[in-house]
Amino acid sequence: MERQDTYIFDLNSPAELARLINQDRFLTQAMGGPLAGLPDLPAQAKVLDVACGPGGWALDVALDRPDLEVAGIDRSEPMISYATARAQAQGRKNATFGVMDITQPLDFSDATFDLINARLLLGVLKREAWDALLDECTRILRPGGILRLIEPDDSGSTNSKTFEYLSSLAIKSLWNGGYGFSLNGRSFGLGPALLHKLKQRGYQATVSSFVGDYSHDSPGWADFYHNAEITTPQLRIPLIKAGELTEEEFDQLYQQELIEMWSEDFTALWHFVVILGIAPTR
Ligand SMILES: C[S@@+](CC[C@H](N)C(=O)[O-])C[C@H]1O[C@@H](n2cnc3c(N)ncnc32)[C@H](O)[C@@H]1O
Structure with a gap:
C-alpha cells in the first residue's frame, strides 16, 4: 500500500525549504539557543533531530558541541540533500542526515540516542500517529535519555483582527x-496531550x-x-473547499492580513510549549 503523506505543506517545494530555513533561525533564537534548557550532555553523546527539515537545529548543535554526534532525519529528499550539503560546506563531520519517514518504524537500534529533539510536528502527524512515534522514540532512546x-x-x-x-x-x-488534540477545535491542544503521553510511558516529564x-x-x-506570506495562501483551497470562505473573501482577507x-x-507574540521527558530506566 502506498504511504500517505500527511504533512500539511509540500515537503518537496523550494519555497517550503526556504521558509523552514528562515523559521528555524527565528525559533532557535526565541528558544535561547539550540540546547537551551537542557541538562548538560556528556561528550560523545548521540543526538537525533526528528523531522529535521533543512537541518538548521542539528547543525547549530553540531557547531556548539563538536564533541557530540548529531543525526537528523526527514522524509523530504530536498531538505536532507540541503542539510547534507550544508554540513559538508561547514565542515561539520559530527552531523549526518538521512531520509526517513517518521510515521514508520525508525531505522535505528534500541537505546541508541542520549537526546531526541522533535520540533513542530503539529502539521506532520495526525493525532493517531503520535503514539507510534513516541513509542519508537522511547525504544531508540537509551534509558535515562532525554526526549x-x-x-x-x-x-x-x-492585535490584527484579520x-x-x-x-x-x-x-x-x-x-x-x-491534527492536534484540542477538545473543541479552538486550540492545538498539544501541550497537555503530549505531557500526558510521556507520563503514561513512564517518563519524568516537565514543561516550560x-x-x-x-x-x-x-x-x-x-x-x-x-x-505568514507563505503559509496563509496554503489555507486558500482547504478553507474554500470547507465552505468557510469564497475565493474572493479569502483573497481579500489575505491582502488585509498583510x-x-x-x-x-x-x-x-508566538507561544511555544516545551515538554522535556527523561526516559524510564526500565
Ligand atoms: C514544520 S517542519 C519542522 C522542521 C524542523 N523540525 C524545525 O523545527 O525547523 C516539518 C518537517 O517535517 C517533515 N516531514 C513531513 N512529513 C514527514 C514524515 N512522514 N517523516 C519525516 N519527516 C516528515 C517535513 O519535510 C518538514 O521538514
Missing part, C-alpha cells in the same frame, strides 16, 4: 483534518514555554511576516 518535544500553543497571538480571524479558521481546519516577539518594531517581524501586519502598531 524534547517543542510545539506551538497558538499560531501567533496578535490575522486572528484567519488563524482561527486555520486552527479549525487543522483540527477538522485530524517560550515566546517570541514579532511585533512591527522587533527584529523578528520580517521573518514572521514572510512566514496590510495589518505592516501597521506600525502591529504586535505579535
Whole structure:
C-alpha cells in the first residue's frame, strides 16, 4: 500500500525549504539557543533531530558541541540533500542526515540516542500517529535519555483582527483534518496531550514555554511576516473547499492580513510549549 503523506505543506517545494530555513533561525533564537534548557550532555553523546527539515537545529548543535554526534532525519529528499550539503560546506563531520519517514518504524537500534529533539510536528502527524512515534522514540532512546518535544500553543497571538480571524479558521481546519488534540477545535491542544503521553510511558516529564516577539518594531517581524506570506495562501483551497470562505473573501482577507501586519502598531507574540521527558530506566 502506498504511504500517505500527511504533512500539511509540500515537503518537496523550494519555497517550503526556504521558509523552514528562515523559521528555524527565528525559533532557535526565541528558544535561547539550540540546547537551551537542557541538562548538560556528556561528550560523545548521540543526538537525533526528528523531522529535521533543512537541518538548521542539528547543525547549530553540531557547531556548539563538536564533541557530540548529531543525526537528523526527514522524509523530504530536498531538505536532507540541503542539510547534507550544508554540513559538508561547514565542515561539520559530527552531523549526518538521512531520509526517513517518521510515521514508520525508525531505522535505528534500541537505546541508541542520549537526546531526541522533535520540533513542530503539529502539521506532520495526525493525532493517531503520535503514539507510534513516541513509542519508537522511547525504544531508540537509551534509558535515562532525554526526549524534547517543542510545539506551538497558538499560531501567533496578535492585535490584527484579520490575522486572528484567519488563524482561527486555520486552527479549525487543522483540527477538522485530524491534527492536534484540542477538545473543541479552538486550540492545538498539544501541550497537555503530549505531557500526558510521556507520563503514561513512564517518563519524568516537565514543561516550560517560550515566546517570541514579532511585533512591527522587533527584529523578528520580517521573518514572521514572510512566514505568514507563505503559509496563509496554503489555507486558500482547504478553507474554500470547507465552505468557510469564497475565493474572493479569502483573497481579500489575505491582502488585509498583510496590510495589518505592516501597521506600525502591529504586535505579535508566538507561544511555544516545551515538554522535556527523561526516559524510564526500565
Ligand atoms: C514544520 S517542519 C519542522 C522542521 C524542523 N523540525 C524545525 O523545527 O525547523 C516539518 C518537517 O517535517 C517533515 N516531514 C513531513 N512529513 C514527514 C514524515 N512522514 N517523516 C519525516 N519527516 C516528515 C517535513 O519535510 C518538514 O521538514
